[in-house]
């Protein structure tokens with residue numbers, strides 16, 4: 001009989017072996033080797049748990065299996081070193097498969113294998129979830145497209161990142177066979193959450209999802225991060241007074257490709273029309289994000305299911321324009337650079353926070369900063385120098 005302690009022993013031994021393998025692998029671990037390695041899963045010992053897991057998840061994800069997709073996203077979100085490494089191998093295998101499919105796209109013409117990454121932001125209560133539910137249903141049910149929804153929520157205070165919280169926000173869509181709604185990743189610093197999201201996005205594409213919607217729920221920098229990892233960035237606003245919208249950061253408006261004035265129904269209709277006109281004029285004075293695209297302002301009612309088809313038509317127009325000019329794939333390349341820098345940022349930050357010498361100095365440094373004895377900038381310099389020395 002296998003006791004619990006036996007299982008734990010076997011598991012911990014397995015991870016130790018694997019961890020050592022990753023850290024001091026006899027195979028050289030550099031960029032050239034990664035490039036030339038034909039069977040990536042061979043980075044782990046033959047028939048090891050890790051290798052079998054990667055193979056199983058790769059097969060499941062690329063066959064569009066939702067359970068495998070969910071498990072692969074959980075792997076990506078893990079902070080365990082070995083699991084992080086496993087997830088990178090898996091992602092690289094998925095990326096190569098997608099690249100092979102996309103290599104059939106010639107001269108930037110529209111091709112069915114290209115996917116669309118849509119970022120959605122907006123002030124609380126604008127109707128983002130209601131819109132995603134209605135829009136997602138239109139794409140998956142009416143157009144038979146596969147739709148996935150991911151949320152970026154670094155604070156995740158509203159639902160605590162709970163499964164139930166996000167499921168109930170989009171009750172109809174989350175039960176659609178063509179749709180996959182991923183609950184927001186657990187709390188964490190923005191860099192890590194952003195990294196997880198872009199990796200989850202790639203896995204969704206590997207699983208055959210045509211459209212991936214990334215919703216930003218937190219406030220602050222997360223909106224701009226989502227704009228960086230998606231092809232098309234949409235700002236949803238309610239037909240509220242100008243004062244409320246003043247609070248929206250200029251950066252958010254500058255990075256959007258479409259503005260949707262939601263709740264354009266009933267008594268709110270006149271206000272929605274006014275806001276639409278205001279935004280059309282305001283956007284004329286904002287520098288263009290892409291020279292080939294003028295941001296469009298549309299009115300919708302997510303609740304009454306109005307204007308949704310028009311929104312999709314405009315999105316396709318955007319996609320076609322960007323593909324024809326070659327900008328689409330340029331943006332995709334940029335997204336990969338951002339992905340790499342997100343990793344560097346979050347990995348260095350977590351190593352920094354774990355460093356003993358930093359932790360020892362931190363109470364004193366905090367005190368000196370609070371008492372204005374040294375500036376926060378100077379304190380940061382001291383800690384960074386000590387990190388690189390250690």
Ligand SMILES: Nc1nc2c(ncn2[C@@H]2O[C@H](COP(=O)(O)OP(=O)(O)OP(=O)(O)O)[C@@H](O)[C@H]2O)c(=O)[nH]1
Pocket residue numbers: 122123124125126127128129130131217262263264265268300301302303304
């Ligand atoms: N009249 C009207 N109400 C709407 C519409 N869309 C959403 N609402 C209502 O607006 C409220 C907020 O909607 P949500 O979809 O939760 O808004 P949200 O932007 O996701 O809000 P947060 O989760 O706080 O970020 C709800 O009471 C919705 O029923 C619409 O098109 N018309």
